[in-house]
Amino acid sequence: MQKLFASLMTVSVSAMLLSACGGNSNQTAAPTTPAASDTQAASAPAAALPSKIVVGLDDNFPPMGFRNDKNELVGFDIDMARAAGAKMGIEMEFKPIDWSAKESELKSKRIDMLWNGLTITEERKQNILFSKPYMENHQIIVVAAGSPIKVKTDLNGKVVGVQDGSSAVPAIEADAVAKSFKELKKYGDNVTALMDLGVKRIDAVVVDEVVGRYYVAKKPTEYVVLEDNFGTEEYGVGMRLEDAALQAKLQEALDNMKADGTSAKIANQWFGKDIVK
Template identity: 35%
Template sequence: MSSITTRHFLQSAGILLAGLVLAACGKQEPPAPAASAPAPAASAPAPAAKVYLVGTDAAYAPFESQNEKGEIVGFDIEVVQAVAQKAGIEVKFVNTPWEGIFNTLNQGDRDLLVSAITITAERKQTMDFSTPYFDAQQLIAVKKDSKISKFNDLKKLKVGVQNGTTGDEVVAKLQGKDSANIKRFESTPLALKELEAGGVDAVVADNGVVVHYVNNNSGANFKTVSDASFVAEQYGLAVKKGNTELQEKLNKGLADIKTDGTYDKIYTKYFGSPAAPAPAVAASK
């Protein structure tokens, strides 16, 4: 084997080193990681649950009234709240004057109404009702020293009623719709205040409201008079004509609260004892 000179060795080593440097300089960077797939577009937020607007004339204690904080409270309010919970819907109560309350339903400004509304054949022509939730009848309020003992005694007397109610209807049938002796008021409590002041001889209104007022206003010196001619009435929750979806939800909720005892608890809170069994046949006026 021939010997290698130092010069030759150095030349060879230099060439080898240069090659290594060039190889190092030409080394490719590792490929960049593949771009990740674009994040899926954020899904649109779920639409807010519908809030059903409930019209109520909050001047009809104990069914609906306003407390010292301005909150709408009462028997009707608690019933609808319980029904809504069972039906899985959200409700918001809106104080709505009785005069015009049915127009707010027909125009779509309210989704349902609860305001001690008697189910009548005439009203059923323009709106639909839930199953009945309260049994009522008319009752007469008079001063304790009054000689009035029956409904017919009111035929020629001044009688206060709430405009557009079934009390208004029965007195109009007795005296004539245009009788000057019928004094119509925006609310039953206003009519009862007029009785207290001596402006009318009697007031005819739903028994629940009359009894509540008499019991809570002992200074008015009122008594009540019932009459066999007053037929049974039933209250219902009113919905727009043809809104069967909401009507069915309300009916299911009412059935549920009656089955589980919730309804009786609310009734007892406001009227002192559970509701009596409904009459076999409800009159419709």
């Protein structure tokens, strides 16, 4: 009898202990709600940024990007790209390309960015993701000193030079005066076109203002810039359409460079004034 009583007491105490530790066995445990930080961690990670960016450029496009006397790549856009890379913590590598094949170079991933006086156009937006405009530019008309050409309509019957693949080509072709040209002669680069102008093989060159004025300033007695032009355009940095994360990071760097004076300092070194938007 004492053994039975002891056994009953043991069972009773065990039941009390289980009740105290586990609560009501008929209750269903409430589901655990994840914290906000857990939810964010479970979401898809942001696209990883590269450790190095290959920048495609035309290395004969002073003062934006060109080779100096030591064959080093220098220029306004190169300095801007290096400063942006430093802000982003990403190495910038510069790769000269055939500028007329720039979109295929970008799409094939042989380069990651186009940063060399690249004009933003609606047509290019179909294949290129652009930064915000960082500079305004005009397609100016350069003639030889003493030329009878004074206004755009004077190009009637003349041979006009232009860089193949540049934004000057569609700008000219969109203007009615282009139909009056004797020839629109396309060159591999602006430098060769301006050299031909200097020896009077052609009558005029339509070129990006930043390039044209750079050369006119070097040879002010040989070239003249007309007041007429073939329109205003904006420069931007080009990336692949899918590189939205890179675009956002680059734009943050460009905005910071504008705010802290970095871009103004670079512009003053190359143009004598701050021309960055």
